[in-house]
Amino acid sequence: MARANEEAAELLRELADLLSITGGDAFKIRAYEKAARAVEGYPDDISGLELPGLRKIPTVGEAIAKKLLDYNRTGTIRQVEDLRAQIPAGVRALTEIPTLGPKRAHQLYAELGVSSVAELTEAIDEGRLKGLKGFGPKSVENIRHGIELLVQAQDRSPIDVASELADDVVAAVSQVPGVERCQYTGSLRRMRETIGDVDVLVASDDPQPVMEAFKALPFVTEIIGSGDKKTSVRTSRGLQVDLRVVPPASWGAALQYFTGSQAHNIRTREIAARAGLKLSEYGLFDVESGALIVSETEDEVYRRLGLPWIPPPLREDTGEIEAAQKDALPRLVRVEDLRGDLHTHTDLTDGVASLEAMVAAAAERGLEYYAVTDHAPDLVMQRMTDEKMLAQRERIRELQKDYPNLAILHGTELNIGPDGSVDWDADFLAGFDVCVASVHSHFTQDRDEVTRRLITACENPHVNVIGHPTARSIGRRAPVDADWDEVFRAAARTGTAMEVNSFPDRLDLPADLARRALRLGVKFAIDTDAHSVGNMRNIRFAVGTAQRAWLTPDDVINAWPLPRLREFLAKKP
DNA sequence: GCCGTTTTCGGCCCGACTGTTTTCAGTCG
Numbered sequence: 001m002a003r004a005n006e007e008a009a010e011l012l013r014e015l016a017d018l019l020s021i022t023g024g025d026a027f028k029i030r031a032y033e034k035a036a037r038a039v040e041g042y043p044d045d046i047s048g049l050e051l052p053g054l055r056k057i058p059t060v061g062e063a064i065a066k067k068l069l070d071y072n073r074t075g076t077i078r079q080v081e082d083l084r085a086q087i088p089a090g091v092r093a094l095t096e097i098p099t100l101g102p103k104r105a106h107q108l109y110a111e112l113g114v115s116s117v118a119e120l121t122e123a124i125d126e127g128r129l130k131g132l133k134g135f136g137p138k139s140v141e142n143i144r145h146g147i148e149l150l151v152q153a154q155d156r157s158p159i160d161v162a163s164e165l166a167d168d169v170v171a172a173v174s175q176v177p178g179v180e181r182c183q184y185t186g187s188l189r190r191m192r193e194t195i196g197d198v199d200v201l202v203a204s205d206d207p208q209p210v211m212e213a214f215k216a217l218p219f220v221t222e223i224i225g226s227g228d229k230k231t232s233v234r235t236s237r238g239l240q241v242d243l244r245v246v247p248p249a250s251w252g253a254a255l256q257y258f259t260g261s262q263a264h265n266i267r268t269r270e271i272a273a274r275a276g277l278k279l280s281e282y283g284l285f286d287v288e289s290g291a292l293i294v295s296e297t298e299d300e301v302y303r304r305l306g307l308p309w310i311p312p313p314l315r316e317d318t319g320e321i322e323a324a325q326k327d328a329l330p331r332l333v334r335v336e337d338l339r340g341d342l343h344t345h346t347d348l349t350d351g352v353a354s355l356e357a358m359v360a361a362a363a364e365r366g367l368e369y370y371a372v373t374d375h376a377p378d379l380v381m382q383r384m385t386d387e388k389m390l391a392q393r394e395r396i397r398e399l400q401k402d403y404p405n406l407a408i409l410h411g412t413e414l415n416i417g418p419d420g421s422v423d424w425d426a427d428f429l430a431g432f433d434v435c436v437a438s439v440h441s442h443f444t445q446d447r448d449e450v451t452r453r454l455i456t457a458c459e460n461p462h463v464n465v466i467g468h469p470t471a472r473s474i475g476r477r478a479p480v481d482a483d484w485d486e487v488f489r490a491a492a493r494t495g496t497a498m499e500v501n502s503f504p505d506r507l508d509l510p511a512d513l514a515r516r517a518l519r520l521g522v523k524f525a526i527d528t529d530a531h532s533v534g535n536m537r538n539i540r541f542a543v544g545t546a547q548r549a550w551l552t553p554d555d556v557i558n559a560w561p562l563p564r565l566r567e568f569l570a571k572k573p
Numbered sequence: 574g575c576c577g578t579t580t581t582c583g584g585c586c587c588g589a590c591t592g593t594t595t596t597c598a599g600t601c602g
Contacts, residue, residue, distance in 0.1 A: 027585055031574035061575050099591085101600050136593060186602090199602085225590060232590090242602085244589095257587090262602065269586040274579090280587055 004047035008071045009040035011080050012064070017092050018083040020102040021109075034059045037263060039068070041318040043519055045485075047072055090116030098146040104134060121147055157239050158474065159541055160504040162188050162195035165237050169200050169217065173243070176213045178206040180248045185258035190312045191544025193507045194474060197240035201258050207245040214243050250282045252297035257281035263317035264310075271305050271321075279305075313547035330550045333526070335543050337553040339561065340369035341536075343413065343436050343467055343499065343527035348392055349375040349382040351531040355392065359399055361533040363406045369562050371409035371434045372396060376423035378415040379440060386428065393431070407562055409433035413467055418442045418449070420456025422463065429462035434569055436499070436527075438467030443480050450482040458487070458496040464569050465525045466491065468501040468508040475505065484513055485520065492521035495571050497557050500549075502528045502535075502542035514549035523568070524556050 016032035019025075038059045039046060046054065046068060054065040067077045087109070094105035094117060108114040111132060114123050124144050129135045166184040174182045179202055183189075186199030202210055211231050215223055224232040224240065232242045246254040257265060258281065272279040278287050283295030284304055294300040299309045307324040311332055314320040323329050345351035346358050353361075355372060362370035374392065375382040393410045400408050411434035414422040422429075422437050429435060437457045445453065457463050469487070470479030491498055498517050501508045506529075509517065514524065526542045528535055546556065553559040557568050 025574085028574050030585075035574085059575065063574055099600065103599060133594065134592085134599080138592060142591090197602095227590060230589060258602085260602080262586095265602095266586055273586070276579095278587085282588095 004045055004072070005039050005042055008046060008068055009036040011071060011077050012036035012039065012067070014092070015067075015077065015080050015083070017095070017102070018080070018087050021087055021091060021095070021106045022083065023103070023106065031059070032064070034263075035064045037317060043516075088115040090119070093117055094120060097143060097150055099139070099142045100146060107132070107134065117147060117150070156194035156196045157237075158504045159188070159191070159193060159195055159507075159544075160538070161237060162198055162239060163541075165219075165235065165239055165241070166198045166200065168219070169198065169214075169241055169243075172217055173200065173202060173210060173214055176204075176210050178204045179210060180204060181251055183255065185255060186242075186260060189259050190261065190315055191541070191548055193510065193545065195239070197242060199258050200241060200243050201251075201254055202243065202245045203248040203251045203254075204245055205247060210245050211243070244281075246281060250295045252299070252301050253279070253283045253295040254281045256298045256301050259312050259315060261316050264315035264320070267317050267321045268302075268305060268307075271307075275305070277305075311547060313544055314550065316548075330552050332547045333543060333551050333553050333556050333559055335540055337556070337559045338367070338526060338539065338543070340367050340371070340407075340409075340558045340565070341365075341528050341530070341539075342371045342409075342411070342434055342465055342525045342558050343373050343501070344371065344530045345374055345413070346372060346392075348388060349379075349384060353532050355395060356399065357533060358530065359403065359406070359408055361536055363403055365536060367406060369407040369409055369558075369565070371411040373411040373413045373434070373436050376412050376414045378417065378423040386424075390431075411435060413438055414463065415440050416453060416457045416466075418445065418453065420453040420460075422457065422460060426462060429460075432462070434464050435462050436465040436467040436525075437463045439469075439471040439480060443471055443477065445480070447481045447483060450480045451486050454482055454487045455490040458490040458494045461571055463496060464571060465497045465499050465527075467499045467527075467529070468503075468506050469498055470508050470510065470513065472508055472510070473505050474507065479508075479510075484516060488517040488520040488522050491517070492523075495523075495568060497523045497525045497568075500524055500526045500542045500546050500551075502526070502530075502538035502540075504538060504541055507541060507545045509545075509549075511545050511548035514546065514551065518549060518551060518555060524551055525558050526551075526556055527558070 012032050013036045016029045020029050038057050042057050051065050051069055054060055054068045070077050091105055091109045094100055095102050112123055112128055114120045123129060124140060129140050166188055170182050170184055181203040183201055185201050188195050188198060204210055207228055211226060214231055219235045219237060220233045221236050222234040230244050232240060234240050244258060269279045276287050278285045284293045284301055286293060294304045302309045308329060310320050310324050344358060346355045375384055377384045396408050396410050411432050414435055414437040416422060416437050416439050472479035498509055500514055526546050528539050530536045557565055
């Protein structure tokens, strides 16, 4: 993804925020937010574009195109600079506090001069909010509490933590008498890489016992709000859970609504409105007569809007509506499409399970092929040697006799050095069925160095897969900085696959980069990188990430039959 | 600020909950 697109999108988003603080027109603000999304998701680099080119970006009109041109020429947008001079950055930060939005953040600034979260804490402690219009005792207490939460829970939760919590809530609530259906929705159903809060939807004609049972769950630490239709709680696992109860007849419309994303829903509602219909969580209605048209299944809601059912991971308003209208949605890759795993470890290096146990688990998963890819000698702490590697190869040949339906491939995970070189010479590498190569150190090289480094690895005729390409650790380590378009072009040209790694704190490539790579003709490997038998269950998170990147089985080399995979692995000149 | 098979002007997605300015604005999703 072009860096210019991201920077320009962030400037437009800041412009929208600053205007909402200064009380700008709400529709104008929405126009900037929409344009920010469009610029971010636009396939071409905007930095070379002039006005006519910029106007081609959806939702970008005359005025925003000029602002983008301003950005292209000066690296910023003048109006943003002007507003920054008026509104300190800290005031925008105030709106991060739950229950405090742009209006009251501005009020605090205008009337009390509060321009940061720290100053707000001070003002509350000194009682300076007393008598301020709109800030009663409960509001002040909510804000104080919100600041505490903001400080301690900066981060969103990893998808595996949220996933487990959601499963627990769904299991418990499903037991309540009168509950006809129960399912988690929201960003978790869309398989976002991190989750802000868990949304659970229930179909029942009798909400009261559902709410009571929900509030009584053992991990609930605080009731944020509770009514007939909706209850929100905080849990001991740090996540907020929102429970929504709807009549069973509204199930499909509600599921569609609560799955989001918000941007996707705005689009579906616009389509409804243009057809004289109204879409809400209760159903699709005729505006004039008020008559209910459909509501029982998601499928019929979409169909009545003239669209095929859209898989949740695509629902981000990044082109899925347009694709649906043209009946050109991708047939997304699924867990059951994967025939093999190309990146796994054993206790020969840093895995915790034996070769035999890992292979048995692979057979249990029903895989057709399975690559064992222990670390190579350059990661010195793994203590790998040529002899150990060759001995493992022999054991695999023996073990193969016990698995007539599972091809066991012998591979390795090479270390990509700072200059792009890998552990072994060509002769030794030629002995492997598959080579994954990954960055494990020197994360702070500059953009040009990292780019060259990864391209050099792709150009190695024995490297088949780049493992966890950005080397990020979600919430802990930033991705390495590279010109990804250049890297992806090299990968496509050399027949090197990019990995989508399953570890919940990696999910690497991330979906946005994978989608970018897809457009440049790259193939992918969706791997567990399993270091234990239990790790194999993580595969669903990488598949979710791949779905968010619009990948189909044809884009994923380990969804291919073995002969086709072998052809790909034979690689390059 | 954007946009057009209702429109180049007048719309722009919809509803729940909270707290407070007692009839509704702000916030959230």
